[in-house]
Amino acid sequence: MVDASRESTRGERWAPTVPLAMLVLASAVAAPTAVLFGVHTPGWLVTQAGLVLVSAAWTWWSLLQRRHRTPGSSAPDIHFLGRMTLAFLLTWINPFFGIYAWVGYLELADLRNRWVRRIGLVGVALTLAGSQSGGFPPTGGIQWLVFTVLLMVNIGLAALLGHLQLRDARREEEQKAMIAELGRVNADLERAARENAALHDTVVAQARRAGVQDERQRLAREIHDTLAQSLAAILAQLQAAQHDPEPEARLSRATDLARTTLGEARRSVMDLAPGPLTSTSLVDAMTALVTDWSLDRPVHADVIIVGEARPLHAEVEATVLRIAQEALSNVGKHADASRVGVTVTYDDDQIALDVRDDGNGFDPATSVTDSSFGLRGMRQRAARLAGTLDIETAAGQGTAVSLHLPALSREAAA
Numbered sequence: 475m476v477d478a479s480r481e482s483t484r485g486e487r488w489a490p491t492v493p494l495a496m497l498v499l500a501s502a503v504a505a506p507t508a509v510l511f512g513v514h515t516p517g518w519l520v521t522q523a524g525l526v527l528v529s530a531a532w533t534w535w536s537l538l539q540r541r542h543r544t545p546g547s548s549a550p551d552i553h554f555l556g557r558m559t560l561a562f563l564l565t566w567i568n569p570f571f572g573i574y575a576w577v578g579y580l581e582l583a584d585l586r587n588r589w590v591r592r593i594g595l596v597g598v599a600l601t602l603a604g605s606q607s608g609g610f611p612p613t614g615g616i617q618w619l620v621f622t623v624l625l626m627v628n629i630g631l632a633a634l635l636g637h638l639q640l641r642d643a644r645r646e647e648e649q650k651a652m653i654a655e656l657g658r659v660n661a662d663l664e665r666a667a668r669e670n671a672a673l674h675d676t677v678v679a680q681a682r683r684a685g686v687q688d689e690r691q692r693l694a695r696e697i698h699d700t701l702a703q704s705l706a707a708i709l710a711q712l713q714a715a716q717h718d719p720e721p722e723a724r725l726s727r728a729t730d731l732a733r734t735t736l737g738e739a740r741r742s743v744m745d746l747a748p749g750p751l752t753s754t755s756l757v758d759a760m761t762a763l764v765t766d767w768s769l770d771r772p773v774h775a776d777v778i779i780v781g782e783a784r785p786l787h788a789e790v791e792a793t794v795l796r797i798a799q800e801a802l803s804n805v806g807k808h809a810d811a812s813r814v815g816v817t818v819t820y821d822d823d824q825i826a827l828d829v830r831d832d833g834n835g836f837d838p839a840t841s842v843t844d845s846s847f848g849l850r851g852m853r854q855r856a857a858r859l860a861g862t863l864d865i866e867t868a869a870g871q872g873t874a875v876s877l878h879l880p881a882l883s884r885e886a887a888a
Contacts, residue, residue: 491537492577492580493533493557493574493577494530494533494534496573496574496576496577497526497529497530497533497574499573499574500564500570500571500572500573500574501526503570503573504522504564504567504568504570504571507568507570508522508568511567511568511569511609513567513568518567521567522564522567522568525560525563525564525567526564528560529557529560529561529564529574532553532556532557532560533557535553536549536553536557539553547586548586548587550581550584550585550586551585551586551587551590554578554581554584554585554590554594555590555593555594557577557578557581558575558578558594558597558598558601561574561575561577561578561598561601562575562597562600562601565601565604565605565609565610566604566609566610568609569604569605569606569608569609569610570605571605572601572602572604572605572606575598575601575602575605576598576602578594578597578598578601579598579631579632579635579636580639581594582594582595582598582632582635582636582639591636595629595632595633595636596629596632598628598632599625599628599629599631599632600625600628602624602628603621603622603624603625603627603628604621606624606628607620607621607624608620704731704734704735705735706803707731707770708728708731708732708735710770711724711725711727711728711731711770712724712725712728715728727769727770755783755785756783756786756791756794756795756818757779757783757818759791759795760777760794760795760798760816760818761777763795763798763799763802764776764777764798764802764814764816767802767806768814770806771806772812773805773806773811773812773813773814774812774813774814775802775813775814775815775816776814776815776816777816777817777818778815778816778817778818779817779818779820780817780818780819780820781819781820781821782820783818783820784820785883785884786825786881786882786883786884787882787883787884788884789859789882790825790859790879790880790881790882793855793856793858793859793861793877793879794818794825794827794877794879796855797827797852797855797856797863797875797877798816798827798829800848800851800852801829801852801875802814802816802829803848804848804849804873805829805831805833805873808833808834808836809831809833809834809835809872809873810833810834811831811832811833811834811872812832812833813831813832814829814830814831815828815829815830815831816828816829817829817830820881821881822881823880823881824878824879824880824881825878825879825881826876826877826878826879827875827876827877828874828875828876828877829874829875830872830873830874830875831872831873832872833872833873834869834870834872835867835868835869835870835871835872835873836867836869836873837868837869838865838866838867838868849865852875852877856877856879859879859880859882860879860880861877861878861879861880862877862878863875863876863877864876
């Protein structure tokens, strides 16, 4: 496209000078050959010189008007008819001026009026046929025959050349229209790119805010599930030691819990993954959790593993362990239960956790207050991994917490 546009611009620059160049060449050839056609007398020479000057002025005027020509102007038609008439008169005087008349072929495509184009085609062909047959007017039957044949040939050539010029002109207009359309498309693309950049910045900012909020909620859940519960357990041991005649066991237990809590706090600064899962499997961590929980409570707790245990995604295992920890904490605080069962079920496409107790239960129709962060935290943890958390309970009939999560493999963490 660019090369075609450059060639078109270069052609438009030198094409207007062709008529002047051909006029000069024809004049140079006609001057020494005037004697051959009997037009070497002063009268003929003056007439010829006058027509040459008028033709030059007419062409020069056309060049000046070309710079200020408006689309659809009839100036090209007027210039062509005037120049064709002058070329015919010059060729009548000397056939070698057909060199100048030939330029008319180059201007046929510029004509706007269809009838002017047809008249011009015949006029140029007539002038060239007269030049090629020996000059005007033809004399004798042979010259008339030659003139007629040359006229038909020139009309055919002029028609063919005009058709090719019109086709090239249409193609050039299509190229210009295509370039203009590409320019509009590029402008639209640049505008769309700017809008997309602004939209991208907005989405990134929203995602950043959402990420910050999600991280805050995750931190709150981690603190609640680890530090807060551990501190509550320490406080319970210290309060019990105040009324125990032999508080050494209670104090030792509180010391162990404090040491564990301190380690958990340090680990949380570095990595919020559950500490028990960093070196053991989920089954071992779950067993240790239930065992430690039951040491401080007169509650019989069992751990049951169903299915073939296998390593899962770290987030999945952490969520199962944290929800089990929170469910046990709620049993210890509110249920007044005598028996608790923790079941972990491994299926092909999911892992399930069930924590059931025989405690007091509660009325599920009663709305949970905003301060019940434990239940909200469990639901948030489940929803974060596209899981479900169901709570079945009734007053005096115990409580069952059921968690179902996709069983993402350990390789999915990569």
